[in-house]
Amino acid sequence: MRSAASNQYHLTTLWRLGAPVETVWDVITRPERWPDWWAGAESVVSIEDGDADGIGARQQYIWKGRLPYRLHFISCVTRVERHRLLEAEVVGEVEGIGRWHFVCQDGITTLRYEWLVRTNPLWMNVLAPLARPVFRWNHNALMRAGGIGLARHLGAPLHRHESQSA
Template sequence: MSADVAASALPGGRTAHFQLVSHWHLAAPIAAVWEALKATERWPDWWPYVQSVRELHAGDADGLGAMRHIRWSSRLPYGVAFDVEVVELQRHRLLRGRARGQLEGAGLWELTPDSETTRVRYTWCVDLNSRWMRVVAPLAAPLFRWNHDGVMRAGAQGLARHLGARLLDAY
């Protein structure tokens, strides 16, 4: 799996911005994929790098405005935690969240039906708020990319297992 990545840092390591794009193709109906992705509180059941999800605010009946605190582990010897608020959702099509905490930015899940299968595109645009991450970002960008790829691959594999489906592709 590979993610498209752009990374930049201001002089002095004050900020670092990453844009990562991942693609999953699952032999599962779009409704099942949608429900699994929307049920963030269940992610630790199937996504190995999600340590915990705690609801901070339920949001409306569809989940708009919901806020969750998510703790992640990683392939590298560090973890991150941040709050994610659902700021846009279109049933079976897209789910957009705004992240605040050690990482700050936005994540967008886009689902597309493909016959009896589902294609998922995840775009993660974040700034690093942890000082150590900002400082090392100019040199560590390839490691951060490798780490993100592994976390996302594990998510794709875990979701396929959770749904009893075949993972057709993940990159």
């Protein structure tokens, strides 16, 4: 993906949580439960379970941020390295890759989420040259809510939240 196209996004979020990587992994790898703790995750429905490692698992997502629109897409898990990496391809109103990186050091689990996608709705692509910063802000607000919700769900401190975009 070329970052110059107004409908392509490379967004990165970093969460540092005072919880063991195994516990964080168990929660992140159960996306159907995300709406229980992640404000903005309106619906996650399992379509297919995938293999014993989760590869091939498919879910249908509906996300609602602070802006007055919802994004619908389907993800398919394509890569799993237990307690290290979880990657999925997404298709629908956004297309691309979502990738969770897990690192644990001194009892702190660092999660880095990369979202390398392009938007498909015509209205988003028409508005993107001007609205791109607002779309990024909306994504960052959703991710901030996720970090706060995950920390609360785990009963663990959120030591850091950071979002970047390219």
